[in-house]
Amino acid sequence: MLVLAALVAVAVGTGAFLGRDRNTPDIDGLRTWRLEPSHVTGPVDHAQSPAVGGPHAPQWLNCGVYGAPVPEENAVHSLEHGAVWVTYRPGLASADVSRLVAGLPDTFVIVSPYPGLRAPVVVSAWGAQVALRGVDDERLGEFVRFYRRGVTTLEPGGPCHGGTGAPGRE
Template identity: 50%
Template sequence: MSKRAKQATDRAVLVNAMRTEQKRQERRRTALVTAVVVVLVLVLGGVTAAVLVRQQARNSELAAAASAPIAGVTEYPNLARDHVVGAVTYPQTPPVGGDHAETLTNCGVYTTPVKNEQAVHSLEHGAVWVTYSPDLPADQVAILAGVVGKNSYGLLSPFPGLSSPVVASAWGLQLTMSSASDPRLPAFVAKYANGPQTPEPGAACSGGVGAS
């Protein structure tokens, strides 16, 4: 074999060797990338699954809390629902339903009393009206605001002359409490805010008067 032919053969062997090595490295990179992608998919899938499991558990807890009976709730059935003009005398303090004003009180957190007749209209739309004695300590009021304020059907206001420090009312239902920390309060709000007792379910608790 001539020297030139031998050099050509050596170059061909070298080129083939280089190509073989390049392909091997490409296969390694592909395998590495594939492995990384698989690991990321598994990790993300595991995180997503864990989040979904926790969310499902939380939803189950909320559903169970919403369906469970709440001790101490008094029921007032067969309430009137007419729109009237002027003041109404209610048998409950605060009222839990009955004839009411044509305009409702917008749901929200209030630091001054609201009109009974307008708040009762809010109850008709599914509001839970939480009232408290005006001399309730500020930290207790803050607890109430935290529970009520995050619900679009929550209404909070002071109410002079309450027989208990805190009273929660929904249409035809009422719960008296001695403390804002009573665990029945969030359960009452969760169960009855636009709940099954609502005469006009789905109606908005807005578009009326007042601003939180």
């Protein structure tokens, strides 16, 4: 009996019992990657689209709502600071964009169109991404609550203002 209790304790402690660790939420369709940060100049060919980490610009993108695509290398730097990047297909109805934005926090969130998305809306954080069915997909809120300035933030306390781009909302 004591051996069984020890095995269960080890399994829970390593995440094997639950299949996930505390840094991975149970969100349907969640994809994760282990990526190393580095600052580079010039464009980067990321393996994910939109990018979720890896090499990025030395300057972060100011968080806020953008009406045009944003420089991916700068957005990735903001993810390193704990921002969440919500991208949507260009041409999404303005009423849908308004609904999308209305349900998001005012800080540490970037919202922008992104050409070529595989889903109507994709939400990304450093090393994590979920393709959503639309602006009302409940997984958006779950993702934002977990990842926005969450336990996976590589540079806690890093700003989301004072960088490049407008509107510069933190």
